[in-house]
Amino acid sequence: xxxxxxxxxxxxxxxxxxxxxxxxxxxxxxxxxxxxxxxxxxxxxxxxxxxxxxxxxxxxxxxxxxxxxxxxxxxxxxxxxxxxxxxxxxxxxxxxxxxxxxxxxxxxxxxxxxxxxxxxxxxxxxxxxxxxxxxxxxxxxxxxxxxxxxxxxxxxxxxxxxxxxxxxxxxxxxxxxxxxxxxxxxxxxxxxxxxxxxxxxxxxxxxxxxxxxxxxxxxxxxxxxxxxxxxxxxxxxxxxxxxxxxxxxxxxxxxxxxxxxxxxxxxxxxxxxxxxxxxxxxxxxxxxxxxxxxxxxxxxxxxxxxxxxxxxxxxxxxxxxxxxxxxxxxxxxxxxxxxxxxxxxxxxxxxxxxxx
Amino acid sequence: xxxxxxxxxxxxxxxxxxxxxxxxxxxxxxxxxxxxxxxxxxxxxxxxxxxxxxxxxxxxxxxxxxxxxxxxxxxxxxxxxxxxxxxxxxxxxxxxxxxxxxxxxxxxxxxxxxxxxxxxxxxxxxxxxxxxxxxxxxxxxxxxxxxxxxxxxxxxxxxxxxxxxxxxxxxxxxxxxxxxxxxxxxxxxxxxxxxxxxxxxxxxxxxxxxxxxxxxxxxxxxxxxxxxxxxxxxxxxxxxxxxxxxxxxxxxxxxxxxxxxxxxxxxxxxxxxxxxxxxxxxxxxxxxxxxxxxxxxxxxxxxxxxxxxxxxxxxxxxxxxxxxxxxxxxxxxxxxxxxxxxxxxxxxxxxxxxxx
Ligand code: FES
Numbered sequence: 001x002x003x004x005x006x007x008x009x010x011x012x013x014x015x016x017x018x019x020x021x022x023x024x025x026x027x028x029x030x031x032x033x034x035x036x037x038x039x040x041x042x043x044x045x046x047x048x049x050x051x052x053x054x055x056x057x058x059x060x061x062x063x064x065x066x067x068x069x070x071x072x073x074x075x076x077x078x079x080x081x082x083x084x085x086x087x088x089x090x091x092x093x094x095x096x097x098x099x100x101x102x103x104x105x106x107x108x109x110x111x112x113x114x115x116x117x118x119x120x121x122x123x124x125x126x127x128x129x130x131x132x133x134x135x136x137x138x139x140x141x142x143x144x145x146x147x148x149x150x151x152x153x154x155x156x157x158x159x160x161x162x163x164x165x166x167x168x169x170x171x172x173x174x175x176x177x178x179x180x181x182x183x184x185x186x187x188x189x190x191x192x193x194x195x196x197x198x199x200x201x202x203x204x205x206x207x208x209x210x211x212x213x214x215x216x217x218x219x220x221x222x223x224x225x226x227x228x229x230x231x232x233x234x235x236x237x238x239x240x241x242x243x244x245x246x247x248x249x250x251x252x253x254x255x256x257x258x259x260x261x262x263x264x265x266x267x268x269x270x271x272x273x274x275x276x277x278x279x280x281x282x283x284x285x286x287x288x289x290x291x292x293x294x295x296x297x298x299x300x301x302x303x304x305x306x307x308x309x310x311x312x313x314x315x316x317x318x319x320x321x322x323x324x325x326x327x328x329x330x331x332x333x334x335x336x337x338x339x340x341x342x343x344x345x346x347x348x349x350x351x352x353x354x355x356x
Numbered sequence: 357x358x359x360x361x362x363x364x365x366x367x368x369x370x371x372x373x374x375x376x377x378x379x380x381x382x383x384x385x386x387x388x389x390x391x392x393x394x395x396x397x398x399x400x401x402x403x404x405x406x407x408x409x410x411x412x413x414x415x416x417x418x419x420x421x422x423x424x425x426x427x428x429x430x431x432x433x434x435x436x437x438x439x440x441x442x443x444x445x446x447x448x449x450x451x452x453x454x455x456x457x458x459x460x461x462x463x464x465x466x467x468x469x470x471x472x473x474x475x476x477x478x479x480x481x482x483x484x485x486x487x488x489x490x491x492x493x494x495x496x497x498x499x500x501x502x503x504x505x506x507x508x509x510x511x512x513x514x515x516x517x518x519x520x521x522x523x524x525x526x527x528x529x530x531x532x533x534x535x536x537x538x539x540x541x542x543x544x545x546x547x548x549x550x551x552x553x554x555x556x557x558x559x560x561x562x563x564x565x566x567x568x569x570x571x572x573x574x575x576x577x578x579x580x581x582x583x584x585x586x587x588x589x590x591x592x593x594x595x596x597x598x599x600x601x602x603x604x605x606x607x608x609x610x611x612x613x614x615x616x617x618x619x620x621x622x623x624x625x626x627x628x629x630x631x632x633x634x635x636x637x638x639x640x641x642x643x644x645x646x647x648x649x650x651x652x653x654x655x656x657x658x659x660x661x662x663x664x665x666x667x668x669x670x671x672x673x674x675x676x677x678x679x680x681x682x683x684x685x686x687x688x689x690x691x692x693x694x695x696x697x698x699x700x701x702x703x704x705x706x707x708x709x710x711x712x
Contacts, residue, residue, distance in 0.1 A: 035486035072598065078438050102437045105450060106457045138491050171643060174604075175659060178641025178706035188550070188708045193542035198549055198601040199642070235488050243392025245383050249486040250392065257479045264471025267421075271465025278457020279446060293604035294566065294584065294636055294644045296658055313641075313676060314660040320678030325712040331676045332641065332707075 036258050037238035037251040041132075044125035046262060050269040051118035052224065058111040059213060065101055067093040068209035070165065070202045079286050087290030090165040090205045094285055109277035115160060116282075117273060119153045119305045126150060130350075134237040140351035142230045145223050147348040152220050154305050159212040161283065161303060165205055168283075170291025171300045173204060179313075182332035200293060312339050395482040410477035417470030424463030431455035550708060553606040554587050555684060556699025562588040563610070563633070563694050572694045577612040577631055580650040584636065585610050587696070605704055607636040607644060608684060610694075611666055613653060620669040622683040622701060633684040633696060634670050635704040638662060640677035642705045655681065678707070 007016040019025045036042075069089040075082050077092070078099050097104035126146060129135050135143035158176075162169045177199045180191045196203030235249050244250050252258055288297055302310050312335035319330040381389045400407040435452040442448050493501070514521055555561050563572045566584040577583060585608050593602050615630040626632070634655070636644045643659035653667035662675030670681035682700040689695045703711055 033484075035484045038483075070599075100437055102432055102435070102452050103456050104437070105453045106460075109453075109457075171659070174643060175641045181706050181708040182641075184709050186709075188546045188710055189543075191708075192544060192546050193539060196543045197599075199604050200600055201543075202599050203543075234491065235486070242390035243483075243485070245389055247383075247488050249488060250483050252480070253484050257475050260471045260475035260479060264468040264475065267464040267468030267471065269468075271461045271463070271468055274457050274461030274464065276461075278454055278461055281449075291600075293600050293642075294586070294607035296644050296646070300643070300658055310660075316676050318662075318672060318676050318678040320707060322712060326709055327707045327711040328709075329678065329707045331678055 032253075032255045034232075034254045035249045035251045036254065037236055037244075037249055039239055041128045042236065043265065044121055044128055046265055047121035047269055048118055048125055049224065049228075050266045051114045051121060051273070052220065053266070054114040054270055054273055055111060055118060056217065056221075058107050058114060059217075061107045062097065062111060063213060065093060065097045065104060066090070066163070066209075068163065068206045070200075070205050082286065082289065085290065088165045088205065090163060091285070091290045094164040094166070098286060106274070106277055109280075109282050110273055112161070112282045113277050113280075114273050115157045116303065116305075117269075119150070119157055122146075122150050122153055123305075132237065132239075135351045137351075138234055139230070139237075142227060142234070143351050144348050145227050145230070147344065149220060149223050149227065151344060152216055152223070156212060156216045156220065157303060158306060159208045159216070162208055163205060163212065164283075164285045165291050166285035167288040167291050167295060167297055168285070168300060170200065170293070171296055172302055172306075173291075174199065174293065175313075179332050179336045182329035183337065184326075184328060184333070200291070309336060309340060312336065392483065392485070398477070398481050400477045401481060407478065410473070414470050414474045414478070417466050417473060421463045421466030421470060424459045424466060428456055428459035428463060431459055546708075546710070550703045550705075550711075553699055553704060554590065554593060554602055555606055555696050560687070560689055560695040560697060562689065563608075563696060564588050564590070566607070572610065573692055574628060574631060574688060574694050577610060579612050579614055579630065581612050582646070582648045582650070583610040584608075584646055585633075604642075605637065608633050608696075609636050609646060609648070609655070611648060611650075611653070613650075613667060617653070617667050619665075619667050620671075622669050622680070623685055626683055626685040628686040628688060628694065631686055631694065632666060633686050634664075634666060634681045635684075635700060637705040638677060639672075639679040639681060639704075640675070640706065645681075 005012075007013045015024070067089045071089050072086050073089050073092050075085050075087055075092050075095065077083075077095055079095055082095065094108070097108055099105070129143065129146065158172070162173050177191055177195060180194065181187045183190065192198070194204060194207065195201040196207075236251075238244050238249060238251070241250075252261075289295075301307075313332065316331050316335040319334075321328040321330065381391070383389055400410050431452065435455060437450070437452050439451040440448050441451040441454060443454060446454075509515065563585045564570065564587070565572050565576075566586050571588065572583060572585060586603065587606050590602060590606065594600060610631055610633050612631045615627065618627060618630065618632070621627060621632070636646065638645050638657045638659065640657065640660055640662050643657055645655055645657045645664075647656040647658060648654070648666075649656070653665055654673065655664045655666050655670075657663070657675065657677070660676050662677035663673050664677070664681050665671050665673050666681070670683055672678065672680060682702050682704050684700060685697040687695050687697050
């Protein structure tokens with residue numbers, strides 16, 4: 001080996017150690033000065049990414065205290081109005097997080113607010129990409145990944161707010177069960193499989209928990225990785241302007257300007273999310289009480305990103321067909337299964353069917 | 357493209373007098389490209405004192421951030437999780453949540469602001485230009501890729517040995533099957549479970565007021581009144597099974613109206629002196645209903661606003677629900693308690709494929 005640079009400083013030696021084994025010099029050489037265009041609308045995707053990181057961190061904290069179990073216990077904690085009330089361990093541990101763990105309520109609220117910001121930022125980011133035509137060749141595949149990410153985000157959010165087993169989330173699960181049961185042929189079996197038998201059963205919280213903290217975030221993480229790698233490789237789009245062409249990227253370099261700006265922006269997003277969570281109550285499950293299938297709070301509403309589904313289910317005429325010993329609930333299948341299916345398929349395929 | 361000749365030549369024809377556009381360059385589609393604007397130096401680029409000032413601002417922001425974070429740690433120690441404080445315009449909130457969140461939130465916000473301020477004021481302000489390289493491989497790479505793939509495919513014999521190919525495809529098609537089959541024990545088979553409730557377990561089942569826990573007698577109910585009720589013995593079943601499954605099916609509402617107001621029932625004389633018992637579980641997707649308007653005898657579901665007329669056999673009068681609310685037949689036993697005489701005539705709650 002003919003080393004022209006023999007490292008003497010500790011940093012130099014560390015870099016040399018890595019380079020001899022992983023040839024990091026090549027990777028750094030070709031990436032560290034990469035140019036990114038600047039525009040406020042490019043921060044929307046960043047907000048989504050940072051919210052996701054906040055979700056991973058706050059969610060990990062919550063798993064330290066949450067008990068994903070539907071076994072019934074009698075509450076005996078500090079929240080007086082529910083003292084002596086029968087509830088699932090999931091709900092009781094949510095109360096414990098909210099009232100006994102210092103910072104627990106803060107983490108719960110950060111987690112919920114960040115989830116809303118995550119889905120909100122993804123949606124607005126998607127509008128930006130749509131209305132600027134940034135989904136066009138060569139970025140169609142990344143649009144498809146983005147569509148899947150929004151869907152996974154919605155599913156993940158829904159599962160997340162189902163976990164505390166409060167009266168509101170239980171109502172959401174009840175509606176989900178009714179919609180699953182409406183699926184022709186397999187619906188009843190899928191419903192019994194998901195709930196471990198009849199509704200509400202004893203299994204759905206622990207099953208959603210595994211999906212919510214492992215499977216779906218794993219998928220989201222992998223797709224976010226692919227999404228960013230494609231942005232990196234294909235280079236970011238830019239707004240027209242002096243000196244901007246189809247063949248160049250005008251902006252600031254990754255190191256140091258974007259490292260500082262994007263790194264700083266993460267802390268800004270984290271800071272604002274934390275501030276909002278300190279000042280604005282969200283999902284006060286102690287006011288709803290534990291889930292029981294014969295009670296409901298008036299005006300039950302899902303989180304906003306489920307609103308389009310809820311609305312579609314409401315406005316649907318009450319069509320149902322019963323024939324040959326079977327029931328076909330068009331009043332549910334059309335708004336809750338066919339409609340979102342068509343919507344997301346069209347959305348995902350839009351770059352391939354639209355004309356320039 | 358025809359008007360191209362009427363326009364000034366793209367090179368050398370700089371008639372820059374009078375502030376006219378510089379037609380120096382065009383992209384490959386013939387569109388004009390304005391040159392990159394010259395960088396106007398920022399005050400921090402020229403004035404060392406301004407740069408020094410910016411440096412101090414950044415340092416202050418970092419210091420403030422660190423101080424807030426340290427304050428957050430102090431708040432963790434200082435406040436018990438149950439202590440409340442009054443915050444103007446917000447009300448009485450958890451002191452721990454308020455101070456932890458506010459201080460940590462501000463702390464990370466200031467850190468982020470410091471980094472961004474640093475990047476904007478002190479790091480290079482001049483835009484850099486990168487080239488976008490074509491994503492399509494050059495002809496040689498493409499030819500080589502195809503050739504190598506073809507060679508490998510030929511070497512594998514995938515195409516020339518159909519026996520191997522077909523058996524492999526067949527075996528692989530079966531591969532997902534065990535994975536799906538293994539999910540079989542997620543839940544029991546539905547069988548007839550959705551068709552029965554515990555009202556059918558005995559010939560006569562007494563009715564318990566769900567709120568007070570007392571057995572219901574006909575004289576407890578005034579005309580126009582409504583009682584949420586459950587079958588006697590439900591609590592015991594819930595204790596034994598550890599689930600709320602039975603509650604999700606057998607919850608009912610009792611209403612009393614003038615016998616003359618009853619237009620129709622699901623069975624001849626199923627009321628008891630104007631007292632009617634209906635399932636509480638909406639036939640749409642299963643929300644429990646208890647919004648009742650006594651003057652019109654309308655029962656309104658809070659989930660999707662399906663409305664049922666309890667004076668007319670529980671008929672759907674509005675909304676997405678397709679089926680009437682199932683009714684129970686009422687009577688009194690020897691001791692004068694209100695009883696249900698047998699089960700509902702049909703499954704309660706949402707539809708399912710096998711319902712018929
Ligand atoms: S559940 Fe009652 S209207 Fe939908």
